[in-house]
Amino acid sequence: xxxxxxxxxxxxxxxxxxxxxxxxxxxxxxxxxxxxxxxxxxxxxxxxxxxxxxxxxxxxxxxxxxxxxxxxxxxxxxxxxxxxxxxxxxxxxxxxxxxxxxxxxxxxxxxxxxxxxxxxxxxxxxxxxxxxxxxxxxxxxxxxxxxxxxxxxxxxxxxxxxxx
Numbered sequence: 001x002x003x004x005x006x007x008x009x010x011x012x013x014x015x016x017x018x019x020x021x022x023x024x025x026x027x028x029x030x031x032x033x034x035x036x037x038x039x040x041x042x043x044x045x046x047x048x049x050x051x052x053x054x055x056x057x058x059x060x061x062x063x064x065x066x067x068x069x070x071x072x073x074x075x076x077x078x079x080x081x082x083x084x085x086x087x088x089x090x091x092x093x094x095x096x097x098x099x100x101x102x103x104x105x106x107x108x109x110x111x112x113x114x115x116x117x118x119x120x121x122x123x124x125x126x127x128x129x130x131x132x133x134x135x136x137x138x139x140x141x142x143x144x145x146x147x148x149x150x151x152x153x154x155x156x157x158x159x160x161x162x163x164x
Contacts, residue, residue: 017066043098094134
């Protein structure tokens with residue numbers, strides 16, 4: 001009979017990308033960009049490599065929030081919110097939610113999403129309710145996860161995308 005050995009949970013801390021950039025050197029930021037790319041490629045395999053300058057641009061944007069759960073300088077999970085204003089109504093569009101495959105099932109996704117929702121409301125809610133929206137592939141089987149965070153399935157959606 002084989003016994004699976006549980007991975008020890010690292011001491012994780014939630015950090016905004018802005019905070020990470022202030023705390024590490026330029027060479028460490030290059031390494032962080034490589035590790036962040038590897039993490040995000042678990043979600044989007046064709047993602048081009050992130051650069052440190054792209055991370056700095058994201059961190060400087062007032063319409064973006066990028067969070068990481070980190071163990072030291074290693075990203076273990078990430079999530080992003082983008083402020084959209086359809087019909088003038090502030091909406092936080094959630095994207096790029098991923099936890100390292102080796103650590104899934106340990107609450108990292110829930111931890112980072114709860115912090116992302118709180119931070120988006122603080123920054124963009126203006127003291128009122130803030131609408132959150134996201135899309136997820138049915139193949140990822142995350143409906144229960146998002147329902148526990150208060151999301152409800154609106155309707156099956158066909159999503160179109162292009163690069164021009």
